[in-house]
Amino acid sequence: MNKKTFLGIAALLAVMVILSAYGHKLERGSDNVISLHKLHTLAQKGEQLTWSDFENYPFEDIGSGLYIRKYEVEGGSHLLLSGGNINLAPMSINLVKTSGERIDIRYEEIRG
Structure with a gap:
């Protein structure tokens, strides 16, 4: 050749x-961002939420030592999933609002 x-x-x-x-x-x-409607629907699963619930959304891997995935959410907020093993339930699933407020969507109500 x-x-x-x-x-x-x-x-x-x-x-x-x-x-x-x-x-x-x-x-x-x-589906470049997670809509607020979809986020509310997912949050209803509470502690049953897993990494795979977010597999259809693009993410940025920002972890170092832990798995931390950042997902963009409609309206400028973002979602952080973190944990030591993606085959286990995430340790936290925090919605970070543009104001800086953080809420774990498994346990707290998503407002606004």
Whole structure:
């Protein structure tokens, strides 16, 4: 295989990987943020909430030593799920409002 053919195949593979990742985002639709309605629905599960309840939403991994996932919430707030093992229940599921107020949605009512 000559150098031009190799480079062409490599470029094609790179484009396919990029399009595959982009296509995965499109499959999730407009679920880039968790709506307040959906958050209220999830909060009703209380202590039964798990990491998998949030698997359809994109997150930012901000943990170091612990799993801490940050999810964007409608209205500018964000949700932080934290724990030592994603196969166990999260240790906390905190809604962080734009005011800085934090509430664990499993135990406290989501207002506003």
